[in-house]
Amino acid sequence: xxxxxxxxxxxxxxxxxxxxxxxxxxxxxxxxxxxxxxxxxxxxxxxxxxxxxxxxxxxxxxxxxxxxxxxxxxxxxxxxxxxxxxxxxxxxxxxxxxxxxxxxxxxxxxxxxxxxxxxxxxxxxxxxxxxxxxxxxxxxxxxxxxxxxxxxxxxxxxxxxxxxxxxxxxxxxxxxxxxxxxxxxxxxxxxxxxxxxxxxxxxxxxxxxxxxxxxxxxxxxxxxxxxxxxxxxxxxxxxxxxxxxxxxxxxxxxxxxxxxxxxxxxxxxxxxxxxxxxxxxxxxxxxxxxxxxxxxxxxxxxxxxxxxxxxxxxxxx
Ligand SMILES: [Zn+2]
Numbered sequence: 001x002x003x004x005x006x007x008x009x010x011x012x013x014x015x016x017x018x019x020x021x022x023x024x025x026x027x028x029x030x031x032x033x034x035x036x037x038x039x040x041x042x043x044x045x046x047x048x049x050x051x052x053x054x055x056x057x058x059x060x061x062x063x064x065x066x067x068x069x070x071x072x073x074x075x076x077x078x079x080x081x082x083x084x085x086x087x088x089x090x091x092x093x094x095x096x097x098x099x100x101x102x103x104x105x106x107x108x109x110x111x112x113x114x115x116x117x118x119x120x121x122x123x124x125x126x127x128x129x130x131x132x133x134x135x136x137x138x139x140x141x142x143x144x145x146x147x148x149x150x151x152x153x154x155x156x157x158x159x160x161x162x163x164x165x166x167x168x169x170x171x172x173x174x175x176x177x178x179x180x181x182x183x184x185x186x187x188x189x190x191x192x193x194x195x196x197x198x199x200x201x202x203x204x205x206x207x208x209x210x211x212x213x214x215x216x217x218x219x220x221x222x223x224x225x226x227x228x229x230x231x232x233x234x235x236x237x238x239x240x241x242x243x244x245x246x247x248x249x250x251x252x253x254x255x256x257x258x259x260x261x262x263x264x265x266x267x268x269x270x271x272x273x274x275x276x277x278x279x280x281x282x283x284x285x286x287x288x289x290x291x292x293x294x295x296x297x298x299x300x301x302x303x304x305x306x307x308x309x310x311x312x313x314x315x316x317x
Contacts, residue, residue, distance in 0.1 A: 048071065052080060092159070195237030195242060211226055212224070213229065
């Protein structure tokens with residue numbers, strides 16, 4: 001049978017995702033013709049329509065199109081979750097089917113890496129999320145061990161409670177490292193004069209700027225980045241800038257790179273990045289090393305590749 005989907009992908013050359021979105025939109029327009037204008041005017045995207053397809057009715061179509069207009073995919077997902085809340089999922093660890101290399105794989109061929117379903121964080125109702133990830137055996141064992149160790153505080157063995165506590169501890173530890181909070185006192189303080197950033201200065205700068213890039217664009221908007229944050233010397237260390245908090249600012253990696261480029265020039269910054277990359281690629285095993293190991297120790301690598309994977313679902317309260 002030659003389906004409409006086949007026609008779109010084979011004859012029209014659309015990607016499977018695009019074909020799916022267009023067909024879903026076409027079906028919706030047949031049911032709710034008013035949507036055609038909203039699509040044509042760019043008021044609503046096809047990907048938003050696909051998400052909304054089960055909650056749209058004749059009586060709410062105008063209201064929903066207005067609410068979803070200009071929203072990101074994630075915001076539309078939340079809108080749907082509010083309108084059609086799903087019940088909580090139960091935290092679970094279940095074994096995924098084995099993805100062993102097929103028996104025809106000879107020892108001279110490196111096994112193909114396992115395809116793992118992507119991690120997900122999905123809104124299922126107002127302020128409720130389903131978290132889904134694939135774990136290797138090590139993480140599975142750690143989760144089970146934590147569950148056993150927490151059994152008194154968490155008698156039902158709820159995974160969400162375990163993950164929440166684990167993440168709390170991680171955030172506490174990482175913020176301590178980032179902000180330089182410590183219970184120990186240093187015996188000798190290195191001088192901030194030579195640009196050295198003390199823990200106290202680091203903490204002061206992060207407390208002042210917050211855990212967000214402090215770059216403000218020409219339009220007056222502050223960069224929203226909250227990850228890969230770095231401390232930048234306003235007057236560079238090489239030009240005699242001190243490591244005091246007044247001379248420090250929190251920048252994301254991109255803006256820190258920009259600032260360095262303005263001061264030292266692109267060539268210098270690129271050379272520094274190359275040196276850094278050379279240094280940092282030494283640690284993880286390169287693809288070539290992995291291939292070579294696969295050729296020399298096929299059985300060992302095969303065992304690793306077929307190590308069991310687990311799907312972990314967590315209901316977040
Ligand atoms: Zn930034």
